[in-house]
Structure formats: C-alpha cells, structure tokens
Amino acid sequence: MNRSLACFFLLVSTTLGYSQDIPLSQILVPAENWKKTTLSNLSGEFSAIASASQGSLFLADAKTKSVLKLDSNGKITEVLADAPAKALALDTQGGIYLASGSNILYAALGNTKAAVIIEGLDCIALCTLNQDKCYAAVPTEKAIYLFDKAGAKKKINIDDAVISLTVSNDETTLFAGSADGRSVFTFRIEQNGDITAKDRYVAPRKPLAGVSGSVPGMTMDKANRIYAATSLGVQVFDPTGRLCGVLLQPNSPLFASSIAFAGTDKNTLYALVGQKLYTRKILFTGK
C-alpha cells in the first residue's frame, strides 16, 4: 500500500495523471475562438441555458418568455410556453425545472406548460440529481434547497451565498460557486441527497482590479473538470480543484453568466453573455 502511495503522488503531479495538470493547449481547439450564435427566427435574447444528456441545449427566451430546445442537429422547437425563467435544469426523464420569479416550476416531458411546485423561493440556480431530486441555490437565505418534482423540499443552511451549482459525474460531490467569487465550495452528497462536509475546495482566480469576482455559472465535463463562468473568464479546474487555465471572455468586458456543454459530440461550450449566446468548440466532452 505504501509503495502504491509513493507511486500515487508521483503520478498525480505529472502529466500522466488522470485529467490533472492539463494546460490550455490540451483544452482549446487551435485557432478556434468564441462565436456569437445567431439562432434564426428567435429573439436572440436568453435568460438561462441548460444542457440535456443527449447534447440538446435548452434556452429560456427572455422576450417570448418561453423555453426552447436546440437539438444537436440545430433544430429549434418551443417546448414550454409562458415560462419566463432565470434558471433551468433537466432531469433524466426529460422533465424541466425552472426558477421563475420566486417560484420553482416543473414540466414533465411532453407537457407544454410548467406547473408551480414550490412558491416563495428566490432561487438563482438549479441542478438535478439522477434520483429525481434537484438542488436550488437561494443566496438570499445562504441556503441550498433539496427538493423533488412533487415539491417536497428541505432547506440546508450553508452560511454562504452561492449562485451556481453543478454535480460530479458520479454524484458524490456538489460544487457551488460563491456570490463573492472567493470559492467554489464542495459538499459531499449523502445517499438521500443531503449535503455535508462543506469546504472551499476551489479558489477561482480573481481579477487584479476592477470588476469584483463572482461565479455565476458552472458546468462539468466527462472527466469531472469544473468549468466556472467568472468575471475573469471561463476558468477550468481539474477534478482536484487546481486551475488548468482561464478562457478569455466571449465579449469582454461583459462576462458569461451561464455555461453548458451541448452539440452532437457535446464538445461545444455554450456561454450566455448578457442575453446573447456564444459558442466555442473545445477538445473535451461535457458530462
């Protein structure tokens, strides 16, 4: 065992390690940059995005107050009407959770209208678990809520305001981006979905001056690398929380508020900047 440990620390600090120590040259496609996406026949103004497992991207249209689905072939369909949303998340059955005003709504796959399942929750970010549960970040309460599509909820006080959420591929860890940009917290996910063992696992790089830091959006790739939308750019961290690099802003000085992987191979990173959508192909695949 001790010999294995000696080999372990050698491996984890070299480029042979599992998804660690990856420089930007191994993340970015050469000569590829952010592109502003103009989706035809659409307002082009979005308030939230979220990805589904098949590579589709769901967008909350800020003008028409509907939820649209952009599938991996580029086809756009309206899936929900009358559904203004500031956060979206998809469950494994294709159902959609929305944070809308101070309510949380849910629409099962095939339904064109979402129903209110929780009232009075000023949620800013959503993230689903495979076990038909969902987390909601409520920064005004310094809490994360765990709830299901029937609306049964549990408040978990975390003593910090967090504004973005993502879950590891194996659903053992919840990552939560802080409003002050100082940290991405980690929590251990218990078998019932409860979260424990909070710590400041990831320290995003902060701007040297000017705009204060925050972590308004996060997503994850298949190797558990964390992508955090920050005021500095999209920061990529390896699974142990070490910074791999910072992708420049799609439209500096504005910064991305939400990011998601989508596309045929799920290797296109979508970023919501202001209310505009940008894309960038990278070398890794989203979870």
Next chain:
Amino acid sequence: MKRFLPCACFLALFCNFLIAADDYVLGIDSQPNPNTPKGKIEKSEWKSNIFPGTVREMLVYVPAQYDGKTPAALMIFQDGGSYASEKGQFRATVVFDNLIHKKEMPVTIGVFLNPGTIPASNPKEKGRSNRSFEYDTPSDQYATFLEKEILPEIEKKYNVRKDPAGRALCGISSGGICAFTAAWERPDLFGKVLSHVGSFTNIRGGDVYPGMIRKTEKKSIRIFLQDGSNDLDNLHGHWPLANRSMAAALKFAKYDFVYVEGDGGHNGKHGGVILPESLRWLWRE
C-alpha cells in the same frame, strides 16, 4: 591500441549519456542495522473536523530511546505513508533508528500523516482526494488542523517538546509546500521545514512565497530545500526555478536555510538518499 583508446573513450562518453539522472543509491544510514534498536509504529485513522468529512491514515513512530520523561522532538511528515515505508525511497523510520542511536539527531517521535480523502456516501463509489486542497493552498487551514487535532492527539499519549525548534514538518511535492506553509503561518508551533521537490509553483497560488519572504520580517524557521534540475516544467510552473527562487528569497532575508539541487526529476530518490544528512543539518544544535 591506437584505435582502442579513442573507441573506449567514445564508449565511456556514450555510456555516460545512457546513465539516467536519478541514479542515487541509498547509504548505510538508510539501511536497517540489526545492532540498532528499532522504534515502534502505531497505525490509526483520523477523522477531521477542520477538513470536514475527511479520513486519513496516521502512523506514529516512537523511537526505542523514548523514555517518556524527557520531552521528545516531534517531526510530522505529510504523505506520511510513503516516508515511513521501509522499502520506499525515504525509509524515514529506518533513518530515525540509525541517527537517533548514534545521537546524530535528537530522540524524535515521527508522525506520518496521509492526506485526507472524502469517502463517497455510496461505498461502491470512489472517494474524493483532498490532497491538493490541503497541501497546495497557501492558508492557515492545514496549520490549524495540525494545531487543533493532531498535536493534541499526540500530546495525549507522548511527552513532546512544545517549543517550535523541537518541531519539524516534512513533505514532498505538494507536501513540501504544505510543510512550508504550515510553518510560515505558525512559526510559533513549527520551527523546522524539510521540503523535497517542493511545489512552490502556481498550483493554488503558492508561487507567492518568494515575494512574501523578501518583504516579511524574518520568521524563526530553519528550512532545508531539495530539488532536481530535471524536475517538472508544466502549466503550474517550473519546479527548479521555483525552488531556486525560494532559495534566493531565503538568502536575501537571511534565513537559516540550505538548498540542494541534484539532477533528478519529480520523485524522492535524491531526497531519500540525502535524508540522513538533511536530518543532521535540520536538527543540529
């Protein structure tokens, strides 16, 4: 003969290039000696609150010369399992046995701590490593963990020195910068640091130290740094340059330090071979 000599020279030169760096060989003080009294090792598991949810293995080495009456020196090794292994690159417990017996270092209790992991709630899933977070972060959290959790546990059972000159920290790679960070944050607790191929690079902002050392009033810490000229050069930084920068800063600020650079890579071969002399230097009066 005329042709033989140039060929022989060429062959010798060629062979020299074939011999890899890292061809270090452990010396006699790293070998078990049947005439040297052997210390005892106790293994346990530690669950932390300072690093919530983590569990880690802890080995405590108590030398045969420890009598319980005279306070023993204390040395805490990060990635402890690899340092304690009697077949590993360091064999610290064997070296302790030999040096303590020859009175070349004080009677010292060794604490060999592994980094924490956070077990998954589902036993079928892998736990999350906390090593980089604990070791690479330049903050006082690890020092607080040692102060509030490990030291009290050791002091419950053993009579150990409380003065910082009687307490040392050691680590390799991220463990090396961890050892430095804890002593930097709490020089009132730890006065000696031994770092092997220390990661004084920008993994989590640890490249800040040379500048901080130059502009901070000198702290009472004795530091032994070891690195190799073929150590890592990657996205986080250049290890030999980072260690040289640390050495230059420590020299500028007039620290009691030594920097030894071999030709090895990112491993413990060189550090292991010079461990006996490192400990003699670190623990000298």
